[in-house]
Amino acid sequence: LSPVCLGSLRRAASQGNQEQCTPGKWSDAGATTCTNCPNGKTSVVGATNAGSCHDCGFGVYCMDGLTTSCPEGKSSPEGSTLITQCQDCISGKTAQGTECYDCPIATYGEVGGIPCQSCPNGKTTTVTGATALSQCEERSR
16 A cells, blocks of 8 residues: 655555655655655755755755765855765865865965965964965064
8 A cells, every 4th residue: 555645744554654754855745655855955854845845055965855965075055956066165265074164363275175274473364264375464462
């Protein structure tokens, strides 16, 4: 027997079990299966309609109802659908897992995704996300 969907629950008629739709899927009342969210979108467990699907977050891509993290040191924009959208962090940013963060004060990043370099002794930057050694200035006393 095929399962019967009760909103976000699928009921296997032969077993009387109920299963919620997994993340990246949704179901309407009366549906016999859970439906994938559109590519680039995901949902929480138990989503009850297509409107429950929302853009995938940064650092992941969503395809065929599955959410996959970008490789270490790469990130992606919200709503990504392909691994090719996972890109190295840009200059001035360092990677931590699948997120890109601005290089902190007193550091700079000429190449994105790798650890930020420290300014030479006695120098600092005035902004986060500095991209060049030339942005390291003498500290004011």
